[in-house]
Amino acid sequence: MTAPVQTSVRPQLRLIVGLGNPGADYAKTRHNAGFWFCEQLAGALGTTLKKEPRFHGVAGQAHPAGVWLLLPQTFMNRSGQAVRALMQFYRITPAEMLVVHDELDIPPGQMRLKFGGGLGGHNGLKDITAQLGTQDYWRLRIGIGHPGDRNEVVNYVLKPPRKEEQSEIDAAIHTALAAWPQLARGEFEAATQRINSKPVAINKGNS
Numbered sequence: 001m002t003a004p005v006q007t008s009v010r011p012q013l014r015l016i017v018g019l020g021n022p023g024a025d026y027a028k029t030r031h032n033a034g035f036w037f038c039e040q041l042a043g044a045l046g047t048t049l050k051k052e053p054r055f056h057g058v059a060g061q062a063h064p065a066g067v068w069l070l071l072p073q074t075f076m077n078r079s080g081q082a083v084r085a086l087m088q089f090y091r092i093t094p095a096e097m098l099v100v101h102d103e104l105d106i107p108p109g110q111m112r113l114k115f116g117g118g119l120g121g122h123n124g125l126k127d128i129t130a131q132l133g134t135q136d137y138w139r140l141r142i143g144i145g146h147p148g149d150r151n152e153v154v155n156y157v158l159k160p161p162r163k164e165e166q167s168e169i170d171a172a173i174h175t176a177l178a179a180w181p182q183l184a185r186g187e188f189e190a191a192t193q194r195i196n197s198k199p200v201a202i203n204k205g206n207s
Contacts, residue, residue, distance in 0.1 A: 012096060012184075012186050013067055013096060013097070013098050013138070013183060013184065013186070014066070014067055014068065014090070014092045014096040014097070015067065015068045015070060015083075015086065015087065015090075015092050015096060015097040015098070016038060016041065016067060016068070016069050016070070016097075016098050016100065017034070017038075017070045017071075017072070017079070017083055017097060017098070017099045017100065017128075018034035018035045018036070018037055018038030018039070018069070018070070018071050018100045018101075019031075019034035019035070019072070019076060019079055019099065019100065019101040019102070019122075019124040019125075020032035020033070020034050020035035020036075020071065020072075020076070021075050021076055022071075022073040022074075022075065026158070028160040029157065029158050029159055029160055030102055030144040030156065030157045030158075030159065030160070030161055031076060031102055031157040031158055032102075033100075033101065033102040033142040033144060033169060033173075034071075034099070034100040034101045034102065034124075034142070035071050036142075036169075036173060037100045037140070037142065037173050037176060037177075038069050038070075038071055038100060039071075040173060040177060041062075041069060041177060041180065042060060042062070042069050044177055044180070045062040045065070046062075047060040047061065047062040047063075047069060048060050049069060049071065051073075052086075054085065054089070055070065055082055055085045055086040055089070056072060056073060056074050056081050056082040056085055057070050057071055057072040057073045057074070057082040057086075058070070058071040058073060059071070059086065065184050067184065068086060068090065068092075070082060070083065070086055076123050076124045076127075077123040077124070077126075077127055078127055079123075079124040079127050079128055080127035080128040080129070080130055080131030080132065081127070081131065083097070083099075083128050083131065083132070084131040084132060087132070094132050094134050094136055094137040095115075095136060095137060095138075097137045097138065098137070098138040098139070098140060098183070099124075099125065099128060099137060099138065099139050099140070100139075100140040100142065101122060101124055101125065101139065101140075101141060101142065102122075102141075102142055102144045102157065103120065103122075103141035103142060103143050103144065104120070104121075104144060104145070104146045104153065104156075104157070105120060105143075105146065106141055106142075106143030106144075106145075107143050107145050107168075108143050108144060108145050108161065108165040108168040108169050108172070109143065109168030109169065109171060109172050110143040110172060110198060111140060111141060111142050111143060111172050111175070111176055111195050111196065112139075112140075112141040112143075112195070112196055113138070113139070113140050113141075113176075113188075113191060113192045113195045113196060114138070114139055114141070114192070115136070115137070115138050115139075115188070116135055116136045116137070117135070117139070118135075119135065125139070138188075140176060140195070142169065142172060142173065142176075143169070143172065144157070144161065144165070144169065145165065175194070175195060176195055178194070179191045179194045179195050182194065
């Protein structure tokens, strides 16, 4: 008897979740880097984001790709409530989701795309993992740097980046957006190489 032919199906992203806190008071803070990415991706794809009470967030579906963009409006430590609601409704698996969030352990201007792994103390990731019962989903970690004192972390993430930091974060987000076509096609290895590459140092003049 001939063994069945094994075919490899390239996984596709069906949901992009940007993490942050709702409201004007938080809009420009470091903790909202995930919101920034999703808002810019929505603009690039011509996707309208609108309030979706059933999903506890702001959401929209990009066409023709069909991927959903979601910005939970439940505050960071309850992000999983919104994520689980949308995933259950559309029967999306964790492996088909990319969560975009700020990362203290990466300097501004750098990012890391990875699948699974630890939660790094991030309250948004903790709640999503608790709600889904798994941490096996894609993450795009946008570097915001560390204040140097763990006791200052909460105050640090809830403040806007300095001007030069914001420029570096914006440049990193631009790089990630440029890799979107690869992500949309499920070319995760190529996208990872592009996104995880360190930016070229800018020569600021002779010393």
